[in-house]
Amino acid sequence: MKTIIDKNKFGPWAIVTGASSGIGKGFAQQLAADGLNLVLVARRVSLLEELGSELAKEFKIQYRTIEADLSEESAIKKISEATDDLEVGILISNAGTGNVGKFFSVELSEHSYILQLNAISHLSLIHYFGKKMASRERGGILLTGAMGAIEGVPYMANDAGTKGYIQSLGKSLHNELMEFGLHVTVLVTTPTETPVFYKLGFTKKNTPVQPISIQQCVTEALSALSKNKVTVLPGLKFRIMAALTPGSLVRNMSGKMIKKNNGLI
Numbered sequence: 001m002k003t004i005i006d007k008n009k010f011g012p013w014a015i016v017t018g019a020s021s022g023i024g025k026g027f028a029q030q031l032a033a034d035g036l037n038l039v040l041v042a043r044r045v046s047l048l049e050e051l052g053s054e055l056a057k058e059f060k061i062q063y064r065t066i067e068a069d070l071s072e073e074s075a076i077k078k079i080s081e082a083t084d085d086l087e088v089g090i091l092i093s094n095a096g097t098g099n100v101g102k103f104f105s106v107e108l109s110e111h112s113y114i115l116q117l118n119a120i121s122h123l124s125l126i127h128y129f130g131k132k133m134a135s136r137e138r139g140g141i142l143l144t145g146a147m148g149a150i151e152g153v154p155y156m157a158n159d160a161g162t163k164g165y166i167q168s169l170g171k172s173l174h175n176e177l178m179e180f181g182l183h184v185t186v187l188v189t190t191p192t193e194t195p196v197f198y199k200l201g202f203t204k205k206n207t208p209v210q211p212i213s214i215q216q217c218v219t220e221a222l223s224a225l226s227k228n229k230v231t232v233l234p235g236l237k238f239r240i241m242a243a244l245t246p247g248s249l250v251r252n253m254s255g256k257m258i259k260k261n262n263g264l265i
């Protein structure tokens, strides 16, 4: 793997949420290859342990795992206590999910769960780790948003709202935290081949444009963070699509596709 993140600038520790699977696991693998020590966070701690010990062996790094449910307000306390003695120079705030459903068919408690996991947990993590980085005048924050969210996604209205929040928060902080020497980048995640992609009813057959690999997503995202780009939309084909398609059309098409793929009547 080619080095992307300079450990002398962003090390010695990186924290990755949602590291048990998909894009988060990919981030952990690349950062370990770059020589950063890792704090791995998710609910499935056995997967984190497996990944951590593998990476420690291969790249001679240190790791720590934290079993935390980021839909719970108390998660930030658990994470801050477990990392208090570490110098964390990179926050990859990536954990999250999406659920398809008609707005009124989904219980309010489920909407609130998504809001806490996809938005408020990111806010708490940035506030805690970002403040420490600002006092050291170096560090990087990468937030995982989603393509199209800012335009709205029918049948995923609340989910899209939370990802839209991430995008606006990250873009604002990109400028605001520059004075502390911090890099802040929003990953506007394009369709990427992970469990979430399939959970939303997509398959390689029913999708007009094929998803990109985790490796491509991670490489483009970390390169953008290293260069302090405000946003990154991985995959040239998706960048072209986003540039050429008006928001109203994207919203219309994604709503129709999600409705059909998930048998919503």
Ligand SMILES: NC(=O)c1ccc[n+]([C@@H]2O[C@H](COP(=O)([O-])OP(=O)(O)OC[C@H]3O[C@@H](n4cnc5c(N)ncnc54)[C@H](OP(=O)(O)O)[C@@H]3O)[C@@H](O)[C@H]2O)c1
Pocket (backbone or CB within 6 Å): 017, 018, 019, 020, 021, 022, 023, 024, 041, 042, 043, 044, 045, 068, 069, 070, 071, 094, 095, 096, 097, 098, 117, 144, 145, 146, 147, 189, 190, 191, 192, 193, 194, 195, 196, 197
């Ligand atoms: N793949 C795509 O096409 C796509 C598109 C747009 C946005 N995204 C975003 O990309 C991010 C990564 O998703 P992915 O595609 O890599 O899917 P994934 O493979 O399902 O990974 C999701 C990660 O989030 C963690 N997570 C979920 N709920 C959690 C909770 N309550 N507390 C703590 N951790 C939790 C999961 O760990 P545990 O289950 O072990 O807790 C897992 O590690 C998500 O924010 C997702 O919304 C993905």
